[in-house]
Amino acid sequence: MRDVRLTASAHRQAGFALTNTQVVLASVAGTVLLAVALIAIGGPGSRRANAQSEQDVAMRLQPVGTVVVKAAAAGGGEPRTGEQLYQAACNACHGAGTLGAPKFGDAAAWGSRIKTGYDALMASATKGKNSMPARGGSDASDFELARAVVYMANKGGASFPEPKAPAAAASAAQ
Numbered sequence: 733m734r735d736v737r738l739t740a741s742a743h744r745q746a747g748f749a750l751t752n753t754q755v756v757l758a759s760v761a762g763t764v765l766l767a768v769a770l771i772a773i774g775g776p777g778s779r780r781a782n783a784q785s786e787q788d789v790a791m792r793l794q795p796v797g798t799v800v801v802k803a804a805a806a807g808g809g810e811p812r813t814g815e816q817l818y819q820a821a822c823n824a825c826h827g828a829g830t831l832g833a834p835k836f837g838d839a840a841a842w843g844s845r846i847k848t849g850y851d852a853l854m855a856s857a858t859k860g861k862n863s864m865p866a867r868g869g870s871d872a873s874d875f876e877l878a879r880a881v882v883y884m885a886n887k888g889g890a891s892f893p894e895p896k897a898p899a900a901a902a903s904a905a906q
């Protein structure tokens with residue numbers, strides 16, 4: 733009988749403990765629900781506020797970004813050398829002779845083209861020729877393109893003079 737009573741009290745304790753757990757669970761659940769409800773109410777508003785402030789930040793940053801870009805263009809906007817443009821825009825095809833491009837430094841491939849003269853090569857480079865895209869698909873200025881053509885042709889056996897910068901050419905013409 734003593735054993736049975738012990739067991740009963742153990743049950744009662746277990747029951748009590750379970751009830752405690754339930755209370756704790758209920759209050760945790762309540763807190764979570766409250767938090768979810770608060771987020772749901774405040775969420776869209778604060779998201780809109782975030783979007784708004786992101787826009788503000790973007791608008792405030794934009795002039796700075798423009799200034800930085802212009803400064804970079806003014807400071808680092810020196811015309812590229814023939815070698816620089818070649819590396820950036822021409823080597824993709826001319827480096828390995830892709831698409832039938834005359835390969836860089838290959839005198840045999842360049843010989844007959846060089847004979848057509850600088851102006852003809854420059855015309856092809858400017859307008860494009862067959863698989864060769866206009867300006868090699870780059871945004872090169874005429875001066876930069878001329879430098880790259882001369883750089884590449886000279887490495888292929890030509891001895892074209894280095895093109896003059898537009899300002900120098902203009903003042904030379906006066």
Ligand code: HEC
Binds near residue numbers: 856862
């Ligand atoms: C997408 C590949 C490609 C790129 C990039 C490219 N070329 Fe070419 N290039 C060619 C091909 C192909 C030819 C041969 C065209 C032909 O004669 O049919 C060629 C030919 C040339 C010729 C000889 C034209 C002639 O009349 O014989 C010159 C000069 C030239 N490229 C300059 C350049 C310069 C300068 C650049 C970079 C600014 C450049 N290419 C970038 C593919 C390319």
